[in-house]
Amino acid sequence: MKVQGLQSEMQAMMLEATNSRPAASGHTVGADFGNMLNNAINNVNGLQKSSGDLQMRFDRGDENVSLSDVMIARNKSSVAFEATIQVRNKLVDAYKELMNMPV
Template sequence: MRLDGLQSEMQTMKLEATNSRPLATGQKVGADFGDMLSKAINSVNGLQQSSSDMQTRFDRGDENVSLADVMIARNKASVAFEATIQVRNKLVDAYKELMNMPV
């Protein structure tokens, strides 16, 4: 299974997140986090759509799409989706922890 593209995307996001944080305020960090999260979700959606499209093309007999390409695309989409689920779970846990803090 080849995950080079996904890994490079994650490293690019990490670099963007570390380079764009201001030192004085937290407002830009929050805006960047929301933007970064939105981009990540759109990226996962794009991987799933691409995988579905590739599978449909393979099912219809497109000679330009091999079974290996379909399986790689599906695995990339699956890994990206599972990572998104884990991020969501961590965010929900953090939210619950904040809500349970005494005021």
């Protein structure tokens, strides 16, 4: 996946999130968020699998895979994983803040 593709996908998700369509219920919004989160995690997983596959092919001597391809794929998967960790940390912090609110 190219960086431009990832950036355009993130912009499309931002536009979709800010779209002013009325939600039918909280359940629909929760399902949309769940699907979006699931897609993001699957994307990170795909990047990590691709990186591992390229590294294994390079280690086995595949002439079609260069060291730069392996390093780029590895850095992409690393950045995506770090971003996922940061999102998870923010969600946990928000949950803790909600739990500490007086009722």
